[in-house]
Amino acid sequence: MTAPATQFKAAAKTLAADLRHRSLIQTALGKYEVKRDEMKARFQDWEGARQVAADIKFEAINHLDRYLEQFVARIEARGTKVHWASTAEQARQIIVGICRDRQARRIVKSKAMTAEEIHLNQALEQAGFKVVESDLGEFIVQLRDEAPYHIVFPAMHLTRGEIKDLFDRKLGDAPSDNPEVLTMVASRVLRQEYVAADVGITGANFAVAETGMISVTENEGNARLTAALPKTMITLVGIEKIVPTLADLALFLPMLATAGAGQLLSGYNTLYGGPRQPGEADGPEAFHVVLLDNQRTALLADAEQRDALHCIRCGACLNVCPIFRNVGGQTYGTTYPGPIGSVITPHLRGLQEWKHLPFASSLCGACSEVCPVKIDLHHHLLQHRRTARAAKPVWWEKLAFRGFALLVNTPWLWRLSLAVGRVGQRFHGLVKGTKLDPAYVWTQSREAPALAGQSFKAWWRERGRGTTDHGGTGPRDRRPGTRDQGPRVTSHESSRNDPGVATKGGTAHE
Amino acid sequence: MKLTLFVPCFVDALYPQVAVATVRILEQLGHQVEVAEDLNCCGQPAFNSGCWLEARPVAVRVLEKLRDAETVLIPSGSCGAMLRRFYPELLAGTPHEAAAQALAPRVFEFAEFLVEKLGVTDVGARFPHKVTYHDGCHSLREMHIHRAPRQLLAGVRDLELIEMKQVVCCGFGGTFSAKFPMISTAMGEVKCTEALATGAEYIVSCDSSCLMHVQGLIDRQKLPLKTVHLAEVLVAA
Numbered sequence: 001m002t003a004p005a006t007q008f009k010a011a012a013k014t015l016a017a018d019l020r021h022r023s024l025i026q027t028a029l030g031k032y033e034v035k036r037d038e039m040k041a042r043f044q045d046w047e048g049a050r051q052v053a054a055d056i057k058f059e060a061i062n063h064l065d066r067y068l069e070q071f072v073a074r075i076e077a078r079g080t081k082v083h084w085a086s087t088a089e090q091a092r093q094i095i096v097g098i099c100r101d102r103q104a105r106r107i108v109k110s111k112a113m114t115a116e117e118i119h120l121n122q123a124l125e126q127a128g129f130k131v132v133e134s135d136l137g138e139f140i141v142q143l144r145d146e147a148p149y150h151i152v153f154p155a156m157h158l159t160r161g162e163i164k165d166l167f168d169r170k171l172g173d174a175p176s177d178n179p180e181v182l183t184m185v186a187s188r189v190l191r192q193e194y195v196a197a198d199v200g201i202t203g204a205n206f207a208v209a210e211t212g213m214i215s216v217t218e219n220e221g222n223a224r225l226t227a228a229l230p231k232t233m234i235t236l237v238g239i240e241k242i243v244p245t246l247a248d249l250a251l252f253l254p255m256l257a258t259a260g261a262g263q264l265l266s267g268y269n270t271l272y273g274g275p276r277q278p279g280e281a282d283g284p285e286a287f288h289v290v291l292l293d294n295q296r297t298a299l300l301a302d303a304e305q306r307d308a309l310h311c312i313r314c315g316a317c318l319n320v321c322p323i324f325r326n327v328g329g330q331t332y333g334t335t336y337p338g339p340i341g342s343v344i345t346p347h348l349r350g351l352q353e354w355k356h357l358p359f360a361s362s363l364c365g366a367c368s369e370v371c372p373v374k375i376d377l378h379h380h381l382l383q384h385r386r387t388a389r390a391a392k393p394v395w396w397e398k399l400a401f402r403g404f405a406l407l408v409n410t411p412w413l414w415r416l417s418l419a420v421g422r423v424g425q426r427f428h429g430l431v432k433g434t435k436l437d438p439a440y441v442w443t444q445s446r447e448a449p450a451l452a453g454q455s456f457k458a459w460w461r462e463r464g465r466g467t468t469d470h471g472g473t474g475p476r477d478r479r480p481g482t483r484d485q486g487p488r489v490t491s492h493e494s495s496r497n498d499p500g501v502a503t504k505g506g507t508a509h510e
Numbered sequence: 511m512k513l514t515l516f517v518p519c520f521v522d523a524l525y526p527q528v529a530v531a532t533v534r535i536l537e538q539l540g541h542q543v544e545v546a547e548d549l550n551c552c553g554q555p556a557f558n559s560g561c562w563l564e565a566r567p568v569a570v571r572v573l574e575k576l577r578d579a580e581t582v583l584i585p586s587g588s589c590g591a592m593l594r595r596f597y598p599e600l601l602a603g604t605p606h607e608a609a610a611q612a613l614a615p616r617v618f619e620f621a622e623f624l625v626e627k628l629g630v631t632d633v634g635a636r637f638p639h640k641v642t643y644h645d646g647c648h649s650l651r652e653m654h655i656h657r658a659p660r661q662l663l664a665g666v667r668d669l670e671l672i673e674m675k676q677v678v679c680c681g682f683g684g685t686f687s688a689k690f691p692m693i694s695t696a697m698g699e700v701k702c703t704e705a706l707a708t709g710a711e712y713i714v715s716c717d718s719s720c721l722m723h724v725q726g727l728i729d730r731q732k733l734p735l736k737t738v739h740l741a742e743v744l745v746a747a
Contacts, residue, residue: 009690016696026700033676322679326696360690362683362697363558365651385560401556401564408519408551409571418523441688445695446726449524456517456526460545
């Protein structure tokens with residue numbers, strides 16, 4: 001197993017059994033689902049809107065070269081400096097370089113997953129800058145020195161009590177665990193930072209090609225202060241954030257708010273088109289946009305999965321994912337957790353090292369069902385499994401499935417194995433649930449099903465032999481009193497018996 | 511209508527009563543049932559594990575054996591999805607692609623077939639119990655079966671259907687349940703909690719594989735719940 005796989009399995013094992021975590025996340029996301037459904041209902045046709053959104057992103061991604069050039073030309077025309085970063089390392093160097101050129105010391109930053117992706121804060125801190133996160137959730141996880149739990153709700157795994165204790169410890173100021181009081185504590189700290197910061201760094205939710213503008217969505221107003229107060233603004237944008245026209249935002253802004261947070265619109269939606277223009281009273285003196293590739297063009301070259309670039313980072317797939325809901329976001333050890341993370345991380349960081357993520361899925365498809373831009377998420381997980389195994393087969397697994405294929409394709413062998421299994425299962429009790437149990441992975445937490453005394457096909461053959469007029473008029477069973485006795489519903493008990501005869505207790509209709 | 515029944519391996523071996531009930535209902539409705547006797551598995555375990563090379567021989571044999579079948583019926587939404595939704599993908603670019611494409615529209619899950627193809631919603635069953643219905647994920651999202659089983663349950667006398675609040679996976683996921691047992695178990699526990707909250711005595715489903723997982727947890731944790739396949743409910747009188 002690769003190191004990330006070992007880490008994932010260990011963390012997943014702990015958190016999946018953590019009932020406090022489970023109840024916290026289930027409750028929080030249960031509330032989200034109610035709000036999301038209310039807001040979805042305000043759309044005249046949510047499904048139609050999803051299709052239009054997917055079509056717009058399809059157009060943007062399939063003509064990314066053209067739209068990126070248009071975006072750059074328009075935003076540079078207003079005095080913005082655009083930088084192209086092929087790799088995370090280049091992006092870090094560019095941003096550190098700008099901060100040095102501007103002789104900055106303090107940096108305030110609003111929420112940006114791309115910055116997490118390139119580990120920007122660590123790079124800036126190593127270069128000697130002080131960086132403060134201004135989004136409340138990010139501010140909290142920064143104080144805890146940990147990665148965001150969720151791409152939209154970074155601190156959703158913490159209770160207000162835990163946040164109060166944290167503020168008490170780190171800021172020496174936490175009068176109560178009232179969320180409003182705690183927010184005011186953070187605001188007091190952050191306001192100092194906005195004023196003192198030399199550089200403000202933001203992410204982008206969309207980059208509008210037609211007008212050359214960056215669109216930033218938020219609920220706290222912190223991104224506006226991050227962008228407006230420091231003399232220098234830097235925006236880090238993944239190249240897939242392009243939308244062709246300004247009018248596209250009329251769909252994407254409410255869609256992002258609905259899918260992401262169960263809001264009709266987020267509190268603040270701001271467009272940035274350049275630095276302070278002549279005659280304008282505020283805004284940064286200098287504005288830099290860093291366009292980040294970091295394997296996105298490699299994903300673009302993958303015809304099967306390039307729709308993963310449609311992602312608007314709303315987090316809807318995380319919210320409904322039963323894996324995410326049970327193991328939590330930090331377990332993944334990735335920038336992007338949940339279904340979208342399990343799809344794109346193998347592209348961003350290497351399939352062989354991260355293939356455990358596509359395997360860590362029941363392929364339930366809840367993610368694909370809710371994705372507002374219709375990314376075929378769970379089928380991509382399936383394709384990752386295929387690609388991973390084709391490139392690097394696991395010999396024992398191949399052998400096992402070859403054996404299984406032989407077994408199910410050879411009727412006499414199938415019958416024989418059932419007979420052997422029936423004898424074998426009598427002795428299962430001796431080792432059941434222990435590490436000697438060949439079915440331990442199952443029986444450590446679940447009872448194993450029992451082989452029926454007679455298989456369906458054995459019953460069918462027996463019945464065929466005993467029937468003289470088997471035909472359109474229905475069966476005549478050889479055994480008396482076997483017709484339509486009803487089901488045996490306690491399947492573990494009943495399936496040990498003859499399937500055609502319901503003789504024992506536990507029948508549903510008794 | 512001539513029907514060919516494909517009985518999945520685990521139904522054959524573990525839950526024969528589900529296939530028996532399926533046969534009885536179809537025969538009651540006056541249909542001639544033929545069983546694809548030497549077919550056992552659709553190849554999904556290998557396919558979902560990424561071992562497409564190993565899944566193909568199983569799929570190819572299924573295609574050969576079902577070549578002349580007019581209508582193929584599977585009492586499992588998951589295996590049905592494998593034949594209908596995934597065979598064309600598994601066999602794309604092979605000489606069997608056309609056969610896979612040709613089979614797909616002839617494949618039906620049991621409840622879907624009764625309601626959508628036969629127009630039957632009442633088979634004269636009686637099941638005086640409170641039940642809740644579990645949508646197997648493959649049934650729901652690959653086969654798009656949602657209404658049919660509920661219509662059939664509505665036609666059962668003295669049955670009360672109480673829906674769970676969330677539509678959520680049972681955590682089985684085939685080999686996932688063995689590769690990540692603790693996540694799978696946690697998901698199953700969430701499912702059981704949802705089902706218990708309805709006050710139902712039974713979880714009904716069109717997927718015995720989901721029920722196998724849920725029943726395994728119910729038995730281990732001694733929960734006051736039972737599982738039953740829809741076909742078994744429909745033969746109850």
